[in-house]
Amino acid sequence: MTLQTDSETKVNPFLHIDPERVYNPLTDLELLRGDPRFDLVQAALRGEPASEALLDGGWIVPSGVDLSLQHRLKLVSLETLTTCNQRCYFCPVSIAPREDVAMSVEMFESIVEQLTDYRETLEGVFLQSYNEPTVDRRFIDFCKTIYAADLPVAVLSNGSGFTPAKVDALLEMGPLRYLGINLSTLDRHRYQQDRGEDHLPRVLTNLDYMKDLPVATQMGIVVLGTGNDTHRSDFESIRERFAGSRFDVQFHTVMDRAGWLDVGLKPLNPQQPLAGCDNLGSRPIQHLHITPQGKCVLCCEDYDENYVVGDLTGQSVAEVLAGPELAKMRRWVYGIEEAPENFMCRGCVFAKRRA
Numbered sequence: 001m002t003l004q005t006d007s008e009t010k011v012n013p014f015l016h017i018d019p020e021r022v023y024n025p026l027t028d029l030e031l032l033r034g035d036p037r038f039d040l041v042q043a044a045l046r047g048e049p050a051s052e053a054l055l056d057g058g059w060i061v062p063s064g065v066d067l068s069l070q071h072r073l074k075l076v077s078l079e080t081l082t083t084c085n086q087r088c089y090f091c092p093v094s095i096a097p098r099e100d101v102a103m104s105v106e107m108f109e110s111i112v113e114q115l116t117d118y119r120e121t122l123e124g125v126f127l128q129s130y131n132e133p134t135v136d137r138r139f140i141d142f143c144k145t146i147y148a149a150d151l152p153v154a155v156l157s158n159g160s161g162f163t164p165a166k167v168d169a170l171l172e173m174g175p176l177r178y179l180g181i182n183l184s185t186l187d188r189h190r191y192q193q194d195r196g197e198d199h200l201p202r203v204l205t206n207l208d209y210m211k212d213l214p215v216a217t218q219m220g221i222v223v224l225g226t227g228n229d230t231h232r233s234d235f236e237s238i239r240e241r242f243a244g245s246r247f248d249v250q251f252h253t254v255m256d257r258a259g260w261l262d263v264g265l266k267p268l269n270p271q272q273p274l275a276g277c278d279n280l281g282s283r284p285i286q287h288l289h290i291t292p293q294g295k296c297v298l299c300c301e302d303y304d305e306n307y308v309v310g311d312l313t314g315q316s317v318a319e320v321l322a323g324p325e326l327a328k329m330r331r332w333v334y335g336i337e338e339a340p341e342n343f344m345c346r347g348c349v350f351a352k353r354r355a
Contacts, residue, residue, distance in 0.1 A: 009060045011044050013336050014067055014285065016276050016352060022059070025282035026072050028121075029057050068327040068336065073118045074286040075154075077300055079129035080108060081136050081292050086158055087196030088184075090224060090254035090263060092303040093130055094196065103292040107312065108142060111290065112149050114317040124154035124177050129289065129300050134161030140169045143176075152177035155216075158195070159183065159203040167210045179216035181207065184224045185234040186241065211245035219246045226264060227253040258301040259347035270346050272353035274335040279350035284330040288321065296320050298329050302344060 016023040022031040022041050031038040037051075041059050044050040054060040061067065081102040087094040115125060125146050127133040134157055136142070146153045159181045170176060183203065185191050191200040207221075223238050225231025232251070239249040254264035277283045283299040290296055290312065291305065298307035309329055310320030320326060332339035335354055345351045 008063055009050050009055075010063050011041070011050070012058055012061050012067065014276070014282075014330070014334055015041070015059065016278065016282075017041075017045065024058050025276075025285045026067065026070055027058050028072060028074070031057075031059070066327075068330045069322055071285050071321045071326075072121055073288060073321060074121055074123045074281055075288075076115060076122065076125045077129045077287070077289045078108070078111060078125055078127060079103070079131055079290060079292055080127060080133065080138065080142055081131055083135050084130060084132045085135055085160060085197065086132065086199065088158075089194055090261065091130065092257060092260050095261075096303075098130070101292045102136070103294070105138070107294055109145060111294075111312060111317065112145050112151065115151055116149050117318065119150065122151060124152050126154045126156060128156040129291070130303065132158055132161060134163075134166060140166060143170060144173060147173050154178040154180075156180045156182070158199070159206050160197070160199040162206045162210070164206070164209045167206075167213060167215055170215055171213060175214050176216035178218045178220075180220045180222055181247075182222045182224055183207075183238060186237050187234070207242070207247070211242060211247055214246070219248065221247045221249045222252045223249060224252050224254050255349050256347075257303065258299075258344045260301070260303055265349045267347060267349050267351065269353055272355065274333055274339060274343075274345055274351055275354035276334050276352035277345065277348075277350060278352055279348070282333075284326060284333050288317070296326075298326075299344070301348060307344060 012024060014026055016025065020033045022038055031041060037053060037059065040051045040054055044054065044060060050060045081100070082098040083100050084093050087097070115122065127139070127142060133139055133155055143153050153176045155176055184194050188198070188200045192198045221238060221242060223235040225234060235249070235251045242249055256262065256264050256266050279299065281287065288296060289300055294312040295305060295308050296310035296312065297305050298309055307329060309326040310323055312320065315323070331337040332343060333345050339346065
């Protein structure tokens with residue numbers, strides 16, 4: 001595959017090239033097979049002269065343009081504290097729990113205010129990373145702050161702390177943009193084995209209270225497991241239990257967290273050159289991951305914070321997104337520059353590969 005088309009233009013090196021689809025994460029536009037421009041992109045990738053029709057939408061770009069400084073912020077992970085009340089086998093917290101750290105209210109409010117500059121593209125501000133957000137006694141107040149800024153609030157939770165009182169408080173504000181509950185089984189003994197805590201009765205009480213209420217525009221239960229027969233059986237039983245409710249029950253297989261864990265899905269061809277990121281969109285282009293200390297890391301898979309791309313104690317959100325560290329990560333992730341051999345993305349199942 002070649003990215004250079006002629007001396008004046010080149011195929012956008014950040015395109016996601018798939019057999020039936022070409023996606024531009026910088027514009028959030030896609031071309032599907034059957035669209036004449038899809039064929040034009042394929043021709044340009046083969047080294048044929050590029051059509052000027054591809055300039056509109058950014059499918060090809062001027063040769064001298066450095067796109068690594070550009071971004072399109074869609075999802076923010078804003079972790080307000082490091083605490084989690086479970087030790088799930090599919091999470092690094094089970095092996096290496098972190099020291100308890102909480103983000104200050106002042107920092108949180110400053111970040112939210114800065115995020116209002118990205119209302120046009122933001123699809124969710126998640127109060128979660130490796131923590132359980134409802135453990136934070138400030139959880140409802142933080143949701144109110146995001147609501148007041150007219151930004152979309154999103155929450156991922158194990159459900160143990162999502163009490164009826166919290167549900168009622170959220171209902172008074174208006175629906176969350178998204179609520180996702182991770183629930184692996186209805187078997188109490190296996191739940192305790194998987195998660196290190198006997199929370200299942202409490203979780204089911206909370207879910208039964210909210211299941212028919214408009215807590216969020218989208219409400220999902222993610223059934224996590226290793227993809228075996230037990231996992232499929234658990235999925236069917238949970239789907240049956242919540243049939244007819246607002247919850248969309250989904251089957252998800254756990255992954256190894258870019259090599260951090262010895263469990264779940266692993267990349268098939270880690271030696272192939274990198275060609276992008278498909279982890280809920282493009283992490284380096286469309287996501288911002290903020291720790292309680294105000295550090296910005298490349299991706300939530302970076303549990304050890306080896307790839308810090310900014311620090312909001314001394315930089316603005318805008319400076320981080322357009323900064324040199326994140327630009328370098330974009331070039332590494334998309335194979336524009338050769339990443340180090342031990343680069344995290346080489347061991348990630350969501351990394352796109354170039355044959």
